[in-house]
Amino acid sequence: MDRRHFLAAGAAATASTLLPATAAEAASENLFQDVNFFSDGLALTPREYTALLDKAVQAGNFAPDYYSRGGTIEALEAKFAERLGKQAAIFLPTGTLANLLAVRKLAGNDRRVLVQAESHLYNDSGDAAQMLSGLTLLPQAPGRAAFTLDEAKEWAARTAGGRVESPIGVVSIESPVRRRQHEFVPFDDLVRLTGWAGEQGIRRHLDGARLFNLPQHTGHSVKEYTALFDTVYVSLWKHFNGASGAILAGDTAFIEGLYHVRRQFGGGLPYAWPLVAFVDTFLDDYEALYARAWQAADQVVAALEASGRFTARRLENGTSTFLLQARGITSAALAERAQKHGVLLPRLPDEATEIPLQVNTSLLRKSPEAVARAFLGP
Numbered sequence: 617m618d619r620r621h622f623l624a625a626g627a628a629a630t631a632s633t634l635l636p637a638t639a640a641e642a643a644s645e646n647l648f649q650d651v652n653f654f655s656d657g658l659a660l661t662p663r664e665y666t667a668l669l670d671k672a673v674q675a676g677n678f679a680p681d682y683y684s685r686g687g688t689i690e691a692l693e694a695k696f697a698e699r700l701g702k703q704a705a706i707f708l709p710t711g712t713l714a715n716l717l718a719v720r721k722l723a724g725n726d727r728r729v730l731v732q733a734e735s736h737l738y739n740d741s742g743d744a745a746q747m748l749s750g751l752t753l754l755p756q757a758p759g760r761a762a763f764t765l766d767e768a769k770e771w772a773a774r775t776a777g778g779r780v781e782s783p784i785g786v787v788s789i790e791s792p793v794r795r796r797q798h799e800f801v802p803f804d805d806l807v808r809l810t811g812w813a814g815e816q817g818i819r820r821h822l823d824g825a826r827l828f829n830l831p832q833h834t835g836h837s838v839k840e841y842t843a844l845f846d847t848v849y850v851s852l853w854k855h856f857n858g859a860s861g862a863i864l865a866g867d868t869a870f871i872e873g874l875y876h877v878r879r880q881f882g883g884g885l886p887y888a889w890p891l892v893a894f895v896d897t898f899l900d901d902y903e904a905l906y907a908r909a910w911q912a913a914d915q916v917v918a919a920l921e922a923s924g925r926f927t928a929r930r931l932e933n934g935t936s937t938f939l940l941q942a943r944g945i946t947s948a949a950l951a952e953r954a955q956k957h958g959v960l961l962p963r964l965p966d967e968a969t970e971i972p973l974q975v976n977t978s979l980l981r982k983s984p985e986a987v988a989r990a991f992l993g994p
């Protein structure tokens with residue numbers, strides 16, 4: 617079930633609080649069994665979600681928030697601030713709002729913002745930066761993951777040469793880049809770009825919605841990335857399986873008082889805890905589990921290729937996505953076959969020749985052999 621369906625179904629679902637006591641019970645109810653290749657995380661069903669929620673609130677130290685302050689939300693903010701190597705963090709109901717609040721505050725009076733043309737901030741926020749915050753986004757490098765230092769310098773020079781002063785206040789970078797099949801921006805490019813920006817007094821924001829996937833593919837740690845930026849946003853619902861939510865981290869002075877702006881934008885949820893109550897349980901092991909998920913994916917791919925009926929292609933600078941080509945079966949028929957074995961594939965038009973598959977930690981719910989069998993059929 618994809619996230620949209622999950623949310624729609626969630627509203628109608630009965631609020632069962634019965635958590636299976638044992639793994640066997642969970643299996644017999646078919647909970648926590650499906651492997652999916654279409655999402656960033658576990659793609660929890662409503663029953664799975666409420667089971668985890670129930671477990672979280674039964675913990676002795678569980679405390680709800682009030683208007684997104686205190687309790688479990690405050691604890692989550694502190695935990696993420698520490699993991700991200702920043703002084704402080706704030707919970708926001710969406711990543712869309714996290715990016716917006718970051719760049720508007722970082723910009724101050726310097727209203728121009730350099731962004732990737734392929735970024736969420738530029739494409740998927742409905743001109744919010746322009747309309748709601750009076751910022752001018754300068755989109756760079758259409759069709760590519762990111763812009764180069766030379767391109768940034770060119771815009772800085774053009775801006776400096778204008779008849780009316782209008783400085784660039786922020787460089788905002790998304791990595792991995794969702795619209796480029798989750799391609800990462802090379803670390804050395806980030807070092808150069810953020811180093812230059814720092815020298816110019818330009819502030820730096822990282823849209824790291826899927827930041828925790830980067831170390832596996834680049835060898836650079838989460839903290840190495842965050843150290844390059846003034847602020848960083850991480851999604852709580854992609855890798856960490858919340859129902860929604862985002863963390864925005866930065867230094868204490870930046871985060872302080874930001875909850876007023878959160879509320880100003882209608883984002884001060886009276887009770888945020890049901891969205892993220894168990895998210896912290898997915899944080900500690902995430903990188904190790906994602907690494908294991910890729911080991912499993914490699915085994916699945918090897919088995920599929922050995923059959924002679926499939927070819928897999930890894931992407932240059934790729935992260936979670938790889939492309940699978942199937943011979944002698946349409947992608948819809950393949951998805952139907954796999955689903956019977958509890959392996960969920962993206963639904964694509966029949967003319968699609970390559971199926972983009974997402975590696976996530978749900979892969980660890982079955983053995984690589986069982987996952988491969990779901991593709992190969994009986």
Ligand SMILES: Cc1ncc(COP(=O)(O)O)c(C=O)c1O
Pocket residue numbers: 709710711712713715736737790792793794823825826851861862
């Ligand atoms: C890279 C990136 N940034 C920001 C967002 C916005 O997050 P949200 O859906 O929580 O608003 C998304 C995704 O959905 C995304 O993929």
